[in-house]
Amino acid sequence: MSANDPFRATRALFDLPEGVIYLDGNSLGALPKGVSARVSEVIANEWGRELIGAWNSAGWVDLPRRVGDRVGRLIGAPEGTVVMGDTLSIKVYQALAAALDLVPQRRVILSDTGNFPTDLYMAEGLIASLGRGHELRVVEPEAVEAAIEENVAAVMLTQVDYRTGRLHDMAALTAKAHAAGALAIWDLAHSAGALPVDVAGAKADFAVGCTYKYLNGGPGAPAFIYVAPHLAESARPALSGWFGHEAPFAFEPAYRPAAGVERMRVGTPPILALAALDAALDVWDGIDMETVRARSIQLGELFIRAVQAAVPGLELASPKGPAARGSQVSFRHADGYAVMQALIAEGVIGDYRAPDIMRFGFTPLYLGEDEVRRGAAILADILTTGRWDTPEFRRRNKVT
Numbered sequence: 001m002s003a004n005d006p007f008r009a010t011r012a013l014f015d016l017p018e019g020v021i022y023l024d025g026n027s028l029g030a031l032p033k034g035v036s037a038r039v040s041e042v043i044a045n046e047w048g049r050e051l052i053g054a055w056n057s058a059g060w061v062d063l064p065r066r067v068g069d070r071v072g073r074l075i076g077a078p079e080g081t082v083v084m085g086d087t088l089s090i091k092v093y094q095a096l097a098a099a100l101d102l103v104p105q106r107r108v109i110l111s112d113t114g115n116f117p118t119d120l121y122m123a124e125g126l127i128a129s130l131g132r133g134h135e136l137r138v139v140e141p142e143a144v145e146a147a148i149e150e151n152v153a154a155v156m157l158t159q160v161d162y163r164t165g166r167l168h169d170m171a172a173l174t175a176k177a178h179a180a181g182a183l184a185i186w187d188l189a190h191s192a193g194a195l196p197v198d199v200a201g202a203k204a205d206f207a208v209g210c211t212y213k214y215l216n217g218g219p220g221a222p223a224f225i226y227v228a229p230h231l232a233e234s235a236r237p238a239l240s241g242w243f244g245h246e247a248p249f250a251f252e253p254a255y256r257p258a259a260g261v262e263r264m265r266v267g268t269p270p271i272l273a274l275a276a277l278d279a280a281l282d283v284w285d286g287i288d289m290e291t292v293r294a295r296s297i298q299l300g301e302l303f304i305r306a307v308q309a310a311v312p313g314l315e316l317a318s319p320k321g322p323a324a325r326g327s328q329v330s331f332r333h334a335d336g337y338a339v340m341q342a343l344i345a346e347g348v349i350g351d352y353r354a355p356d357i358m359r360f361g362f363t364p365l366y367l368g369e370d371e372v373r374r375g376a377a378i379l380a381d382i383l384t385t386g387r388w389d390t391p392e393f394r395r396r397n398k399v400t
């Protein structure tokens with residue numbers, strides 16, 4: 001790293017255990033140093049001293065919208081079009097329900113096999129609740145474009161495949177969806193904070209994502225939802241909770257949706273989690289996503305080259321060209337779980353996704369070339385010596 005390297009400064013903003021090479025920021029981002037102090041302060045001074053008054057005095061009530069604007073800046077969403085809350089699964093449900101309601105004469109939800117299971121599960125559950133004969137059509141990622149036909153109501157995709165890192169062309173597929181009269185819903189779970197995203201430029205109708213991956217908001221951090229401004233006043237919230245009401249404190253017996261994206265709020269916002277996320281987002285101040293992308297590609301390529309030079313037989317599960325990948329690299333190995341446990345035991349943390357994927361995430365804000373080189377060397381050494389093959393490393397934990 002050179003002296004004017006912007007990532008020298010961001011690395012210092014993170015609290016990482018000594019000696020650990022963290023290649024799992026795509027699953028749970030590292031802890032920004034400012035988070036603990038901020039959360040403590042909210043607990044002690046706002047909750048502790050101001051009690052219920054803090055909803056007004058500390059601005060708690062507007063936090064989902066204010067933090068939403070900060071996330072919005074990272075995904076190309078104009079001010080006032082993103083709101084925070086709940087989990088990503090819930091936000092997927094809300095976006096899909098609203099989309100299906102906006103295209104009532106069509107019955108097909110198009111997705112792909114690279115989508116994260118919960119997105120597909122939520123679609124299944126919604127279809128059953130609606131009881132209107134919708135069909136979830138799941139095709140191979142390469143077949144999505146051709147499958148966008150006149151009967152499709154919504155194209156629901158995750159931009160970056162959680163297993164392989166394969167990247168969809170959001171603008172092109174959205175344009176294709178619109179040309180066919182369908183709406184486009186994008187899950188940005190592995191995109192926000194990983195690469196430049198422009199939801200407005202790509203004309204996405206809805207976008208959702210979580211904030212505990214590349215945005216470092218902490219385990220279970222609240223998710224975000226973006227609704228395109230031209231749809232925000234007509235989108236009907238399926239989860240019509242009181243915080244998405246036009247006047248929650250009028251306590252009216254009937255629901256009236258709030259203006260714009262605020263209608264996608266549901267219940268009382270998780271203030272402590274939002275405070276943690278708000279503090280975590282400080283690390284992005286002044287950071288240019290194009291610079292992050294360039295470094296992420298450099299780190300990913302370095303890792304692939306180093307691993308493949310030492311273990312030529314190991315199969316790359318990710319697209320070969322960096323332009324077709326998000327910010328992760330995956331390799332296939334039949335005993336990927338045990339290999340990953342051996343790697344973790346030696347301080348190199350990645351993760352495993354069934355049935356045979358070893359995933360490695362690249363997070364330039366707190367990960368440098370030296371660590372990537374060392375991580376690759378340790379992986380290569382574990383594979384060549386076979387020291388991963390023990391009963392202990394094969395024993396499965398609940399979370400892989």
Ligand SMILES: *Cc1c(COP(=O)(O)O)cnc(C)c1O
Nearest residue numbers: 087088089116158162187189210
């Ligand atoms: C991580 C991830 C999720 C997780 O959903 P939660 O409700 O936050 O548990 C959902 N979808 C995708 C595409 C993901 O990558």
